[in-house]
Amino acid sequence: MTLKDRALKVLGELIDIYTKTGQPVGSKALADLESLNVSSATIRAVMADLEKEGLLISPHTSAGRIPTEEGYRIYTQGVLQVSEPNAAIKKQLESISAEATDMEGLIKEASNKLGEMTACTGLVLAPKKADEPIDELQFIRLGSGNVLAVLVYEKGHIENRLMEVPNDIDKQQLKTAAQELTALTKGKTLTEARELIVQGLREQKRAFDEYVATQLFDIDELEETTGKELIVAGSQNLFGYPELVREKLKSLFHVFEEKKLLIGLLDEVKKGPGVQIFIGADCPIEGAEDCAMITANYTNADGQAGTLAVIGPMRMDYQQNVALVDYTAKVLSQVMANKHS
Amino acid sequence: MTLKDRALKVLGELIDIYTKTGQPVGSKALADLESLNVSSATIRAVMADLEKEGLLISPHTSAGRIPTEEGYRIYTQGVLQVSEPNAAIKKQLESISAEATDMEGLIKEASNKLGEMTACTGLVLAPKKADEPIDELQFIRLGSGNVLAVLVYEKGHIENRLMEVPNDIDKQQLKTAAQELTALTKGKTLTEARELIVQGLREQKRAFDEYVATQLFDIDELEETTGKELIVAGSQNLFGYPELVREKLKSLFHVFEEKKLLIGLLDEVKKGPGVQIFIGADCPIEGAEDCAMITANYTNADGQAGTLAVIGPMRMDYQQNVALVDYTAKVLSQVMANKHS
DNA sequence: TTCTAGCACTCTCTTTAAAAGACTGCTAAT
DNA sequence: ATTAGCAGTCTTTTAAAGAGAGTGCTAGAA
Numbered sequence: 001m002t003l004k005d006r007a008l009k010v011l012g013e014l015i016d017i018y019t020k021t022g023q024p025v026g027s028k029a030l031a032d033l034e035s036l037n038v039s040s041a042t043i044r045a046v047m048a049d050l051e052k053e054g055l056l057i058s059p060h061t062s063a064g065r066i067p068t069e070e071g072y073r074i075y076t077q078g079v080l081q082v083s084e085p086n087a088a089i090k091k092q093l094e095s096i097s098a099e100a101t102d103m104e105g106l107i108k109e110a111s112n113k114l115g116e117m118t119a120c121t122g123l124v125l126a127p128k129k130a131d132e133p134i135d136e137l138q139f140i141r142l143g144s145g146n147v148l149a150v151l152v153y154e155k156g157h158i159e160n161r162l163m164e165v166p167n168d169i170d171k172q173q174l175k176t177a178a179q180e181l182t183a184l185t186k187g188k189t190l191t192e193a194r195e196l197i198v199q200g201l202r203e204q205k206r207a208f209d210e211y212v213a214t215q216l217f218d219i220d221e222l223e224e225t226t227g228k229e230l231i232v233a234g235s236q237n238l239f240g241y242p243e244l245v246r247e248k249l250k251s252l253f254h255v256f257e258e259k260k261l262l263i264g265l266l267d268e269v270k271k272g273p274g275v276q277i278f279i280g281a282d283c284p285i286e287g288a289e290d291c292a293m294i295t296a297n298y299t300n301a302d303g304q305a306g307t308l309a310v311i312g313p314m315r316m317d318y319q320q321n322v323a324l325v326d327y328t329a330k331v332l333s334q335v336m337a338n339k340h341s
Numbered sequence: 342m343t344l345k346d347r348a349l350k351v352l353g354e355l356i357d358i359y360t361k362t363g364q365p366v367g368s369k370a371l372a373d374l375e376s377l378n379v380s381s382a383t384i385r386a387v388m389a390d391l392e393k394e395g396l397l398i399s400p401h402t403s404a405g406r407i408p409t410e411e412g413y414r415i416y417t418q419g420v421l422q423v424s425e426p427n428a429a430i431k432k433q434l435e436s437i438s439a440e441a442t443d444m445e446g447l448i449k450e451a452s453n454k455l456g457e458m459t460a461c462t463g464l465v466l467a468p469k470k471a472d473e474p475i476d477e478l479q480f481i482r483l484g485s486g487n488v489l490a491v492l493v494y495e496k497g498h499i500e501n502r503l504m505e506v507p508n509d510i511d512k513q514q515l516k517t518a519a520q521e522l523t524a525l526t527k528g529k530t531l532t533e534a535r536e537l538i539v540q541g542l543r544e545q546k547r548a549f550d551e552y553v554a555t556q557l558f559d560i561d562e563l564e565e566t567t568g569k570e571l572i573v574a575g576s577q578n579l580f581g582y583p584e585l586v587r588e589k590l591k592s593l594f595h596v597f598e599e600k601k602l603l604i605g606l607l608d609e610v611k612k613g614p615g616v617q618i619f620i621g622a623d624c625p626i627e628g629a630e631d632c633a634m635i636t637a638n639y640t641n642a643d644g645q646a647g648t649l650a651v652i653g654p655m656r657m658d659y660q661q662n663v664a665l666v667d668y669t670a671k672v673l674s675q676v677m678a679n680k681h682s
Numbered sequence: 683t684t685c686t687a688g689c690a691c692t693c694t695c696t697t698t699a700a701a702a703g704a705c706t707g708c709t710a711a712t
Numbered sequence: 713a714t715t716a717g718c719a720g721t722c723t724t725t726t727a728a729a730g731a732g733a734g735t736g737c738t739a740g741a742a
Contacts, residue, residue: 026734039686062693062734235598239591250580257576367705380715403705403722
């Protein structure tokens with residue numbers, strides 16, 4: 001079922017106009033375009049075909065037509081041509097490296113920029129540390145039964161956690177425990193380490209080590225930590241689209257508040273390649289069934305992947321936004337490659 | 342300018358009804374109440390007085406009346422009687438201690454409960470660590486020029502920060518630096534320490550110590566850390582109030598997204614005593630000029646104060662919500678007093 | 683064939699008018 | 713001091729008519 005070139009062109013132009021106005025588009029408006037050098041009657045015929053194919057729909061007899069979800073899909077797959085953002089936008093995006101100092105500032109800034117420039121909501125999910133190989137473990141005694149466990153990753157990142165330990169553990173025991181655990185986990189990722197350790201230690205009946213390791217590699221704790229690393233920016237932009245009625249906005253903001261809900265979903269996205277476009281029902285986010293999402297992955301200095309996304313109404317400027325998301329991912333990868341934080 | 346008891350009673354009943362319906366209230370509806378045993382004509386006379394005082398206003402001739410901001414103020418100051426929440430609610434609130442393990446979980450849960458039970462947005466601001474006295478400093482060398490600085494507070498809390506140091510610093514130097522800095526800052530708060538240290542070290546021309554201290558006590562870093570400790574929950578509830586039109590919601594959600602904006606404002610609140618009620622223009626939050634906010638402070642195990650708040654439309658159930666906020670603050674203080682974490 | 687001009691037709695949106703409904707303020711009586 | 717009753721005012725609802733927008737069809741031109 002291939003559509004004629006002209007039909008696709010009409011679809012594209014219609015989406016362009018509809019994106020800007022939010023109003024149904026009639027045959028006359030399209031016929032007035034220079035790029036389509038035919039009469040409105042011909043356009044009408046083409047539009048009737050497109051409607052038969054399920055790519056357009058008419059809200060009622062005397063309105064123009066608007067694209068269906070399927071229409072947007074065909075458009076983004078076939079009509080849209082990916083381009084680079086223009087120079088001004090590029091420059092803006094590149095400035096994120098200048099304005100941010102640390103990792104968190106960086107993704108925050110990227111998210112801000114995305115939200116601002118697309119007039120949609122920007123999301124940036126930081127790379128998951130849990131997938132990085134561990135280098136070593138250290139314990140630091142802090143008095144009153146508290147020990148600070150420092151987890152050093154091969155690439156130099158650090159994570160730490162406060163633990164309570166029985167008072168009768170002495171300095172030497174701690175040191176030994178650290179050494180043993182390091183030996184066991186060196187080179188493993190946190191997720192791998194967890195299973196390995198709990199199991200291994202149980203067999204060896206090393207109660208203290210097991211106790212420590214369980215606390216240290218606690219997955220829930222971990223998720224809570226990683227949970228902080230999703231930045232949502234520009235959510236208010238969505239108020240600018242009348243078709244996103246209160247009820248829709250409500251469910252979207254619910255998801256934005258419960259970041260945990262989003263993290264899992266975006267993780268799925270990470271498996272896909274390059275820039276991905278999710279339209280309407282495709283959109284893996286609950287409450288975003290009438291929205292569209294554009295995602296891309298980036299990598300940090302250690303090759304760990306993070307995800308960034310833009311969520312907005314279906315009638316968004318795909319051309320621009322795809323270019324933006326793509327380019328931002330590249331900039332972010334590059335900045336992170338240079339900065340070791 | 343004291344008002345008659347009956348006038349206050351009318352004001353109170355009117356607000357009660359308006360809170361539930363969101364519609365202007367007429368004299369007949371009030372006359373039907375058992376508690377006001379007078380005719381609608383009398384009510385009309387009273388309402389006319391209240392309008393003259395600026396406590397009520399009529400949207401147009403043939404509508405009933407609604408309270409003005411000033412009306413709400415008089416109501417909350419004079420008419421409202423503070424009560425305890427009922428048993429069921431108490432029980433619900435007390436369960437927050439059971440459902441949360443750590444500090445962050447606790448304030449998150451409290452915020453959730455507040456939002457849920459008030460049908461408004463719950464805010465909880467964690468106590469500020471920057472105001473706690475420091476106990477000691479430790480440095481841990483991590484290889485490749487990185488050092489982990491661990492800041493131990495007197496009460497056992499910990500904060501840590503990764504720093505880069507010149508490669509030619511040896512173990513002994515680090516140890517000395519830690520000891521000296523500890524000596525200087527012990528018992529001081531982080532904010533105090535910062536000034537003290539930078540100044541003191543500059544005089545002594547101890548370049549390395551100064552370098553380290555500057556990084557360690559960096560105020561911006563610090564703010565970013567504390568910035569994480571504001572939890573917003575139930576923001577979607579606000580969609581349920583038609584009088585909060587899109588534009589209002591937009592600015593509110595903008596503030597919710599930029600938590601930093603809120604933190605400073607809530608800090609101001611902390612200076613006040615007990616439960617505070619901010620109505621309309623009183624509300625220190627940008628974009629919340631048509632809203633009301635109820636706040637209370639709580640204290641953690643170390644006596645540090647945190648703030649919790651409820652933001653919603655002006656027509657909220659003050660009676661219930663004041664009781665809720667007050668009680669939640671008490672529960673939170675109590676839970677934190679027991680749990681040291 | 684393919685395209686176009688023109689026209690009848692169908693809906694929606696806007697305007698206008700009329701009627702209904704909701705409260706109030708005032709007055710005169712209790 | 714309170715109340716019943718009523719005239720007056722403004723909004724909301726309902727109905728009808730007209731304007732506007734866009735379509736689908738058909739018959740003729742390219």
